[in-house]
Structure formats: structure tokens, C-alpha cells
Amino acid sequence: MTCPRCRSGKLFKQPYNYENAYKMHERCPHCSANFEPEPGFYFGAMFISYILTGWLFIVIGLVLVFGLGWSVTATIITVGLLTILIHNLAFRFSRSLWIHFFVKYDPAQAKEVAS
Numbered sequence: 001m002t003c004p005r006c007r008s009g010k011l012f013k014q015p016y017n018y019e020n021a022y023k024m025h026e027r028c029p030h031c032s033a034n035f036e037p038e039p040g041f042y043f044g045a046m047f048i049s050y051i052l053t054g055w056l057f058i059v060i061g062l063v064l065v066f067g068l069g070w071s072v073t074a075t076i077i078t079v080g081l082l083t084i085l086i087h088n089l090a091f092r093f094s095r096s097l098w099i100h101f102f103v104k105y106d107p108a109q110a111k112e113v114a115s
Contacts (some may be wrong), residue, residue, distance in 0.1 A: 001096040004103040006031040011096055021088045033103060049094035057083065059085050
């Protein structure tokens with residue numbers, strides 16, 4: 001969850017502070033890459049988050065019900081609790097993945113930041 005161009009600057013201001021977990025820097029603190037290229041840029045990150053968490057919870061649910069023999073109620077409660085626990089991580093990861101699709105790594109920029 002670092003800058004896709006220099007891989008040094010953090011995307012999120014305070015990722016482990018629950019109240020500010022979603023606040024992003026407008027630009028990279030190291031290389032000044034723009035983290036908000038256009039309004040609504042991160043709309044596609046919702047689809048990534050939906051796909052990743054959907055499949056993750058389906059697999060977990062199937063393993064709990066058919067593999068471990070849990071009841072459906074216990075499985076739904078467990079998956080619900082997991083959803084609450086990993087929501088921030090899934091949100092940040094999907095945004096990071098989305099911006100990495102569009103902004104490419106620049107080795108020259110990384111060397112400049114390192115020096």
C-alpha cells in the first residue's frame with residue numbers, strides 16, 4: 001500500500017487509526033505522484049473489493065459448512081464477524097491495487113527518492 005511510482009510513500013495517512021483509516025494523501029510524500037488522477041477514479045476499486053471479498057467469504061463459508069461440519073447459522077455469524085474485521089484492509093487493498101493498475105513503477109523516480 002505504497003506509491004505505485006516510487007514505492008516509498010504511503011497511500012494512506014493513518015491506516016491503523018480506525019477513524020482516519022480511509023484518508024489518503026492527495027500526492028505522494030516522496031515523489032509527488034497524484035493519488036487522485038480524476039474525480040471518481042476509485043470507483044473501480046469497489047468492484048475489486050467486491051470480487052475479492054465475495055470469493056473469500058464463499059470459500060470460507062463452504063469450508064466451514066462442508067469441510068468442518070459447522071451449522072449454517074454459525075457460519076453466517078463467523079463470516080459476518082470476519083467481514084467487520086477485514087473491511088478496512090479490503091478497502092485499502094482494493095484502492096492500492098486499483099491505482100497500481102494505472103500508475104506504473106518508475107525506477108528512475110525510485111532512485112531519486114532513495115538519494
